[in-house]
Amino acid sequence: MSTRGYIVIALILAAITALEVSTYYVDFGPLFLPSLLIMMVIKFVMVVSYFMHLKFDNKLFSWLFYTGLFLAVGVYITALATFQFFLR
Amino acid sequence: MVETATHDAHATSTGLSNVKLGMWLFLGSECLLFGGLISTYMLYRGRVSDGPTPEQIYDIPFTSVSSFVLLMSSLTMVLAVSAAHKRDDRGTNLWLTVTALLGATFVGGQVYEFTAFYNEGLGFTTSLFGSSFYTLTGFHGVHVTVGIIMLLAFVAINKRSRVPGSKSESVEMIGLYWHFVDIVWIIIFTLVYLIPV
Numbered sequence: 001m002s003t004r005g006y007i008v009i010a011l012i013l014a015a016i017t018a019l020e021v022s023t024y025y026v027d028f029g030p031l032f033l034p035s036l037l038i039m040m041v042i043k044f045v046m047v048v049s050y051f052m053h054l055k056f057d058n059k060l061f062s063w064l065f066y067t068g069l070f071l072a073v074g075v076y077i078t079a080l081a082t083f084q085f086f087l088r
Numbered sequence: 089m090v091e092t093a094t095h096d097a098h099a100t101s102t103g104l105s106n107v108k109l110g111m112w113l114f115l116g117s118e119c120l121l122f123g124g125l126i127s128t129y130m131l132y133r134g135r136v137s138d139g140p141t142p143e144q145i146y147d148i149p150f151t152s153v154s155s156f157v158l159l160m161s162s163l164t165m166v167l168a169v170s171a172a173h174k175r176d177d178r179g180t181n182l183w184l185t186v187t188a189l190l191g192a193t194f195v196g197g198q199v200y201e202f203t204a205f206y207n208e209g210l211g212f213t214t215s216l217f218g219s220s221f222y223t224l225t226g227f228h229g230v231h232v233t234v235g236i237i238m239l240l241a242f243v244a245i246n247k248r249s250r251v252p253g254s255k256s257e258s259v260e261m262i263g264l265y266w267h268f269v270d271i272v273w274i275i276i277f278t279l280v281y282l283i284p285v
Contacts, residue, residue: 003170010163017159021152024282033283040278044271051166052267058104061112068116072123080127088134 001050009050016043111261115268122272125224126279132216134285139214142221142285145205154197155277158232161190162270165263172259180259181243187266188239191232198229221280228276231269238262 016039023036049055054062080086100106133142164187171179202222210218242262245251251258 003167006163006166006170010160013159013162014156017152017156020278020282021148024148036278036282040274043274047162047267047271047274051162051270052264060102060104061108064109064112065116065119068113068119072119075120076123076127080130083131085131 001053001056006050009046013043013046105257107257107261108264111264115264118268118272122224122227122275125220125227126275129220129224129280132220133280135216137215139209139211139218140205142217145208145210146281147201147204148281150197150201151277151281154194154201155273157190157197158194158270158273161187161194162267164190165266169256169260169263172256175256177246180255181246184239184243184259184262188236188243191236191239191266195229195232195236198225198232202226224276224280228269228272231272235262235266235269238265 020036020039023032028035048065054065102109164183168180168183168187171183202225210221212219212222239262242251242258246255
């Protein structure tokens, strides 16, 4: 990937961050939570894919990382559900 | 980029660099560490028996600037990796130093934030919210600090031309670690600061 490509990715990330911060000042109504979570996931995937080069690297690296990530998400969503976190 | 990274990996059974495999495995395991800390915070953020609540104490404009600084440090880090692959020592050292400075700015902001929160009555044992908040963000701050030490140590060793093994792979490994602390902050910024209790 070229230097220009990295700068474009960084600008997109900065724009998404600005949009995230705007949710603190502007009322997004029922879209508040889903939009924040979607923006968070987009930023996460962009950094992992382009800055960490996982999109262009061997798939084994992706398997190692995403196995840990999805294991963590699964384990802790289950743990939070056990404590009735989502019913509050 | 990948060609250089796997240059030293021909002797391995996978054909991939064992160092890089180990780093990705480590980062995968770090997801479990931070997952536990974030979940604990989510459970306890509303448990305020004494002291200020999250809404009373968070300074969103300040934290937004800190987040932006850390995000931009990922750009300078990837430019350092790019320079290392081009065997541009000067560019590598420059971008690594800029990344370390941006990281130090972030950590400085965190120290300021912790001091302000403490002065406003939120100690480590004031409430379950305080304990889980300081543990989570403190662990992240320590990770950033370790990253800064790695960056500056590499620059010092590189200036003396004493980097063992593949130089570009070493920079790439530090880069992977640095980007990881950035993605953890992306999650913390949204779940901890922007989503109210």
